[in-house]
Amino acid sequence: MIADTAIISPKARLGRNVRVGPFTIIHDNVEIADNTSIGSHCEIGIESELSDKSPLQIGSDSLIRSHSVFYESSTFGKNLVTGHSVLVRENTHAGIGLQIGSMGDFQGHCSIGDHVKTQSNVFIAQGSVLKNYIWLLPYTVLTNDPHPPSDVVKGVILEDFVVIAAMSVVLPGVTVAKGVLVGANSTVRDNPEKDTVVVGSPAKTICKTNKIKLKDGSDLPAYPWRRHFHRGYPEEVVKEWLNSVNDLDLNDYDIS
Amino acid sequence: MIADTAIISPKARLGRNVRVGPFTIIHDNVEIADNTSIGSHCEIGIESELSDKSPLQIGSDSLIRSHSVFYESSTFGKNLVTGHSVLVRENTHAGIGLQIGSMGDFQGHCSIGDHVKTQSNVFIAQGSVLKNYIWLLPYTVLTNDPHPPSDVVKGVILEDFVVIAAMSVVLPGVTVAKGVLVGANSTVRDNPEKDTVVVGSPAKTICKTNKIKLKDGSDLPAYPWRRHFHRGYPEEVVKEWLNSVNDLDLNDYDIS
Amino acid sequence: MIADTAIISPKARLGRNVRVGPFTIIHDNVEIADNTSIGSHCEIGIESELSDKSPLQIGSDSLIRSHSVFYESSTFGKNLVTGHSVLVRENTHAGIGLQIGSMGDFQGHCSIGDHVKTQSNVFIAQGSVLKNYIWLLPYTVLTNDPHPPSDVVKGVILEDFVVIAAMSVVLPGVTVAKGVLVGANSTVRDNPEKDTVVVGSPAKTICKTNKIKLKDGSDLPAYPWRRHFHRGYPEEVVKEWLNSVNDLDLNDYDIS
Numbered sequence: 085m086i087a088d089t090a091i092i093s094p095k096a097r098l099g100r101n102v103r104v105g106p107f108t109i110i111h112d113n114v115e116i117a118d119n120t121s122i123g124s125h126c127e128i129g130i131e132s133e134l135s136d137k138s139p140l141q142i143g144s145d146s147l148i149r150s151h152s153v154f155y156e157s158s159t160f161g162k163n164l165v166t167g168h169s170v171l172v173r174e175n176t177h178a179g180i181g182l183q184i185g186s187m188g189d190f191q192g193h194c195s196i197g198d199h200v201k202t203q204s205n206v207f208i209a210q211g212s213v214l215k216n217y218i219w220l221l222p223y224t225v226l227t228n229d230p231h232p233p234s235d236v237v238k239g240v241i242l243e244d245f246v247v248i249a250a251m252s253v254v255l256p257g258v259t260v261a262k263g264v265l266v267g268a269n270s271t272v273r274d275n276p277e278k279d280t281v282v283v284g285s286p287a288k289t290i291c292k293t294n295k296i297k298l299k300d301g302s303d304l305p306a307y308p309w310r311r312h313f314h315r316g317y318p319e320e321v322v323k324e325w326l327n328s329v330n331d332l333d334l335n336d337y338d339i340s
Numbered sequence: 341m342i343a344d345t346a347i348i349s350p351k352a353r354l355g356r357n358v359r360v361g362p363f364t365i366i367h368d369n370v371e372i373a374d375n376t377s378i379g380s381h382c383e384i385g386i387e388s389e390l391s392d393k394s395p396l397q398i399g400s401d402s403l404i405r406s407h408s409v410f411y412e413s414s415t416f417g418k419n420l421v422t423g424h425s426v427l428v429r430e431n432t433h434a435g436i437g438l439q440i441g442s443m444g445d446f447q448g449h450c451s452i453g454d455h456v457k458t459q460s461n462v463f464i465a466q467g468s469v470l471k472n473y474i475w476l477l478p479y480t481v482l483t484n485d486p487h488p489p490s491d492v493v494k495g496v497i498l499e500d501f502v503v504i505a506a507m508s509v510v511l512p513g514v515t516v517a518k519g520v521l522v523g524a525n526s527t528v529r530d531n532p533e534k535d536t537v538v539v540g541s542p543a544k545t546i547c548k549t550n551k552i553k554l555k556d557g558s559d560l561p562a563y564p565w566r567r568h569f570h571r572g573y574p575e576e577v578v579k580e581w582l583n584s585v586n587d588l589d590l591n592d593y594d595i596s
Numbered sequence: 597m598i599a600d601t602a603i604i605s606p607k608a609r610l611g612r613n614v615r616v617g618p619f620t621i622i623h624d625n626v627e628i629a630d631n632t633s634i635g636s637h638c639e640i641g642i643e644s645e646l647s648d649k650s651p652l653q654i655g656s657d658s659l660i661r662s663h664s665v666f667y668e669s670s671t672f673g674k675n676l677v678t679g680h681s682v683l684v685r686e687n688t689h690a691g692i693g694l695q696i697g698s699m700g701d702f703q704g705h706c707s708i709g710d711h712v713k714t715q716s717n718v719f720i721a722q723g724s725v726l727k728n729y730i731w732l733l734p735y736t737v738l739t740n741d742p743h744p745p746s747d748v749v750k751g752v753i754l755e756d757f758v759v760i761a762a763m764s765v766v767l768p769g770v771t772v773a774k775g776v777l778v779g780a781n782s783t784v785r786d787n788p789e790k791d792t793v794v795v796g797s798p799a800k801t802i803c804k805t806n807k808i809k810l811k812d813g814s815d816l817p818a819y820p821w822r823r824h825f826h827r828g829y830p831e832e833v834v835k836e837w838l839n840s841v842n843d844l845d846l847n848d849y850d851i852s
Binding site for chain 2: 619621663665699717744745
């Protein structure tokens, strides 16, 4: 379960069935819950001058892939899954089911809800607030400095069910409302309205999200996606979604 | 040839003159052909639930640089060269002479021809098809989901001799025709026509590629590049190019 | 100070109080000055066919974080600080106080002045020239090939005090004048004028930088930033800035 070449601090607290790969380092100030696997070549629980000295806590049934780096004083609910070579700095606080794509770079001092999924190479600046059920596609960048360099931090707020397509930037201080879809390679400067599609630099509103049709032959609306896409979410979450989506159908989504 | 600290499965099949750097792990389901070098801190042949359980095959005379990660069930012809910290998932099938720039992220389930060259930090989504003699410059992103998140996969197709400049995104399902040049920081939504330059978000056609002049003092057309740029390609490939380019000169390239 | 599992060439020259983390490799052709720390899982001083065989020189009081890779024949003044997983190729020559954000990718054969700070995932092509006091925000890309692929190298020149916001590309051969601010997700094709803000693809001039106001409640001009932002710079540098900024205030910055 623990590779011979791993270096585990005797002060680190590891639960039952925790696996640790070769050449991985686990520092003192770390708590890893049951059934979690850490890949090879990782460094877990790095000390930081910017931390509050609380332990790094990794929830149960998690998977951290190889070459990843986590600092102390961050907390993750169960079922954290990461790609390879991710970096997570201190004071990142996330709920359950967080997915961090390979080469993701979370700068810490940020708040993340439940079931947030980021794909490869996503950058989360300090001060960001991500609510629940969010999708960030490859090379999404959340910024925080309105006039760099400065000490002013205006983090981005992403509400529930926000989807940001590849290679888009959200500018400092922007709030992206519930259910918004940001098109690829966009620059979000103005706060988009709920359930709209915004595209471009600066991003402009194109339509309501429910105008986009599924390309699976059904011609049904592709959004809100929680109506039809459930892979990887717990049953109780899906049940709750379906109830709320039905309400939405009758009210917010009819824009004829 | 094999570093003392490398961990090599006795089931892995290594050819003659294979070198393996310190702290590198080679798993069971791996075949590495003669004269190939693997750098330090790599993990090669990771098992995957999404694979068909066939071995990872690395061709002869290849070079995989440090901190790279390869999954099982991918195949590469001879003369694979990678930068550092590349990630290649399962079911990536590539011909000879593939070059993957540092921090490249190949998500697997894709098909790559001969002599494809990607520079740093290129992202290849599942379902992508890359033909031959392609150049992807830094931070090129090939996407695949037309309405994320979904289970619909519309991979991008890149025909022979496509060049994509830095920081461009190709949207799901797009086919980029032979010899197209995509300008930097573009978003390719519509299928570009053969031997055209497209730029912008969404990318618009600017001109035929042969309107761009070489900035080497010669004032000759910079495209088709295979007429003058041969560094790193085998002699027989260059010979074939020159024959076909001469034909092209008389036919497709005269747009006066 | 030197981890048991580190592999240090007996030919490498390490100063006093040099620390080396676990699983790090230091090759022959390396000189590391006093009080410098190298994190875990690094590879330092890789040989290169493209180098002039001079040693890699790391200045005193530097910090190289984990999973980083440096080639031979590059030189850095004191107080180099890097994030994790940075890559620096041969013939990179930098002054004092260089900061390289995590996953930064410096392709070598470039020249960097004093107190240059790059954030995460910045790409510096060969032939780039960066003067002093520059800030490159996440995912900045400096290119060099005007018609890829080719052997023509037209590096970018960034003058003192240039700031480039997230996800911007500077095209080959561009000179960015002193004090320019490039907005996020821009493509810089034309040479911007001194102390201007340029935004878009291609980037257009919006205003002088001093038209941007601080969002700290003061409503003072946010630029030139050296008037008010001094964190992390030596006292003598700040003193020099303040003198020159006062001159600028009376002359160049009054555009009423």
